[in-house]
Amino acid sequence: MTDNKYFDAIIIGGSYAGLSAAMALGRSLRTVLIIDSGLPCNRQTPHSHNFLTQDGEKPAAIAAKAKEQVLQYETVKFFKGEAIKGKINDKSFTVTTTEGEEFNAGKLVFATGIKDILPDIKGFAESWGISLIHCPYCHGYEFRGKKTGIMANGDKAFHLASLVKNLTQEVTILTSGKSLFTPEQSEKLQEHAISVVETEVEEVHHKNGFIEHFSFTNGSQLAFDAVYAAVPFQQHSDIPASLGCELTEHGYIKVDHLQKTTIPGVYACGDNSMMLRSVASAVAGGNLAGAMVNMELTHESF
Structure with missing residues (x-):
């Protein structure tokens, strides 16, 4: 929880991609708010693999350790809740949660993941x-x-x-x-x-x-x-689309090689914007998104 209402960046989604983006920004002394509901899509998966130093570890354990490390950076704050609305202002963004709280930021990062649409088959x-x-x-x-x-x-x-x-x-x-x-x-x-x-x-x-x-x-x-x-999916959050972020023909948030969406000041990383679903890929995309947000903030102020 935080009393501050304005941040350099708000990251919606606090799993691997979101935490990775937050670490990159926190290490550059940027004020960051992570908003996360605590329901990652891989919460049933017993072990994570193909991620150096963490092969075979429980996904929840990786996320918990990551969160602990990220929140050591004093400019990074965490809000447990669900973001349900976003608004583009003149030079900032406003995010509203289910609790009715409103937070503002100069940049937005969506690390919201996707939601698998499972068939109605028993078991x-x-x-x-x-x-x-x-x-x-x-x-x-x-x-x-x-x-x-x-x-x-x-x-x-x-x-x-x-x-x-x-x-x-x-x-x-x-x-x-x-x-x-x-x-x-x-x-x-x-x-x-x-x-x-x-x-x-x-x-x-x-x-x-x-x-x-x-x-x-x-x-x-x-x-x-x-x-x-191979099951179909939908975006876990409809906020990016409501802000005008373009989706690809496959339903992912469209980003360029710097993780920028089609809306200025808005970035996306992790499963919501890439076909390869893995912890390692999410961490890499989040790290890049955080660095690019910092670079954009730097260009605007320097």
Whole structure:
């Protein structure tokens, strides 16, 4: 909590990207407010991987340590709550929270992440991030050599299959409907002994999020150790769009190579603006966003 109402920058989202941006700004003595509701998208994931010095650590532990370190910088403050509204002023921005608090800043950084839209399949949500996973780079090594499924269709399924095949020889694609592969893709899948099941998935049977088997609408069952799923998503916050930030054709916040959005003074970093969803990528994007915000503030005052 803070009594101050004006900051050099407000960062909406206090997970890996947001905290990384805050550290870069705090080390340059910029006044920063982080607003975060405390509900990261990977809160069910037991371990984080592919991040140097933190491989195998719990995501929550990484975030907690990061927050502790970031708040050692006296110019960085933290507000636990949800930002629900943003407004562009003449030379600043105003952010309003669900509690009715208003804060103002010269720059905005959105590190708000994305929200996965999970299918209405019993057991899916409970297994998401544990053994129902999204990324071979984040989770694939732990399930190497295991019986693996891919819940996707068409190009997405084919792309995932090409990556997963390097990790295990037991791969089955679950399209939950007529497969949409080109003749060339179908031939390649057959060449690599990757089977395709078109029957719709009815239920994910699991124990504490670890898959035991899938059941299908025709009464059949298949055992899996892990299943990759390509699910749709939406922006976790609608504030960027309400301010006029342009989205890409895939639904990410459009940013340039400096993490700038299409609205002057507004930056975005992390999962909301990049396809590669990982802690390492979020930290890197946040660090760059924080440095670029500081550079812009410097150019305006020096």
